[in-house]
Amino acid sequence: MSNTKVxxxxxxxxxxATAATVYFGANAMxxxxxxxxxxxxxxxxxxxxxxxFMELRxxxxxxxxxxxxxxxxxxxxxxxxxxxxxxxxx
Amino acid sequence: MSTSSKQPQAAVVQPAAxxxxxxxxxxxxxxxxxxxxxxxxxxxxxxxxxxYPEMFQAGRxxxxxxxxxxMTVGLLSSGFLAALAVERVRANRPRQxxxxxxxAIASAxxxxxxxxxxxxxxxxxxxxxxxxxxxxLYWLLTLFHFLHVWLGLLVLAFLAWRCFKLGYDAxxxxxxxxxxxxxxxxxxxxxxxxxxxxxxx
Numbered sequence: 001m002s003n004t005k006v007x008x009x010x011x012x013x014x015x016x017a018t019a020a021t022v023y024f025g026a027n028a029m030x031x032x033x034x035x036x037x038x039x040x041x042x043x044x045x046x047x048x049x050x051x052x053f054m055e056l057r058x059x060x061x062x063x064x065x066x067x068x069x070x071x072x073x074x075x076x077x078x079x080x081x082x083x084x085x086x087x088x089x090x
Numbered sequence: 091m092s093t094s095s096k097q098p099q100a101a102v103v104q105p106a107a108x109x110x111x112x113x114x115x116x117x118x119x120x121x122x123x124x125x126x127x128x129x130x131x132x133x134x135x136x137x138x139x140x141x142y143p144e145m146f147q148a149g150r151x152x153x154x155x156x157x158x159x160x161m162t163v164g165l166l167s168s169g170f171l172a173a174l175a176v177e178r179v180r181a182n183r184p185r186q187x188x189x190x191x192x193x194a195i196a197s198a199x200x201x202x203x204x205x206x207x208x209x210x211x212x213x214x215x216x217x218x219x220x221x222x223x224x225x226x227l228y229w230l231l232t233l234f235h236f237l238h239v240w241l242g243l244l245v246l247a248f249l250a251w252r253c254f255k256l257g258y259d260a261x262x263x264x265x266x267x268x269x270x271x272x273x274x275x276x277x278x279x280x281x282x283x284x285x286x287x288x289x290x291x
Contacts, residue, residue, distance in 0.1 A: 022156070022159045025155055046281050054112065078290065085143065
């Protein structure tokens with residue numbers, strides 16, 4: 001697949017994923033399910049930017065690990081601060 | 091004479107070389123430093139939300155997720171157009187890249203206009219920096235990102251001008267790639283900030 005086609009795919013996937021994020025955020029589900037769904041989509045979106053727009057899929061693994069590490073670490077921090085009080089209260 | 095006839099010609103698009111980072115290494119180090127700064131704001135927001143969940147729930151109710159959706163699509167579309175512009179430079183079509191960068195700036199202005207309107211609405215309603223902890227962190231985190239967007243727009247404007255002057259081509263594109271990588275970093279930060287501030291909790 002040409003790089004232009006990859007970019008178009010990433011853009012369409014990012015718009016669809018953003019719509020999914022808003023849907024999960026507004027949906028009446030348990031906090032655990034909502035946090036899991038929204039942050040999973042956020043990490044997928046980050047991957048589309050890192051590997052698609054930034055083209056790190058062509059480069060050394062260590063740079064991909066570093067760049068993927070940021071959204072993963074942020075998601076773990078956000079999930080922990082939201083869910084630890086939720087599970088302690090229930 | 092058409093603009094395209096003035097541009098250097100090349101037969102094929104050269105993809106990013108395998109194992110090579112797009113742009114300068116210095117830009118990637120700068121990007122990591124910027125992400126570290128965003129990390130501090132995100133941790134501050136998350137930990138304070140853990141301490142005052144009801145306050146954050148009430149504060150978040152003043153924000154409109156559909157506006158956040160439109161802002162996000164504006165930014166991501168801008169990133170897409172900027173990435174296409176890099177492709178055009180690799181194909182030795184800098185004038186086409188210049189047009190794509192201008193389109194990227196226009197798309198990013200959707201975010202800027204909506205964000206300014208949200209800021210105005212909140213400030214007029216009294217939800218300013220001192221209203222409570224949620225709004226203190228909302229303003230600090232989103233303004234920090236907003237300032238980065240403005241810096242990124244200046245970088246994109248410079249890239250558009252440089253491409254229009256045929257300053258980049260397939261052999262000389264490191265500055266172009268570095269500027270566009272910075273713009274993608276701003277998208278990446280927003281992809282995490284958006285659900286944290288507008289949706290979760």
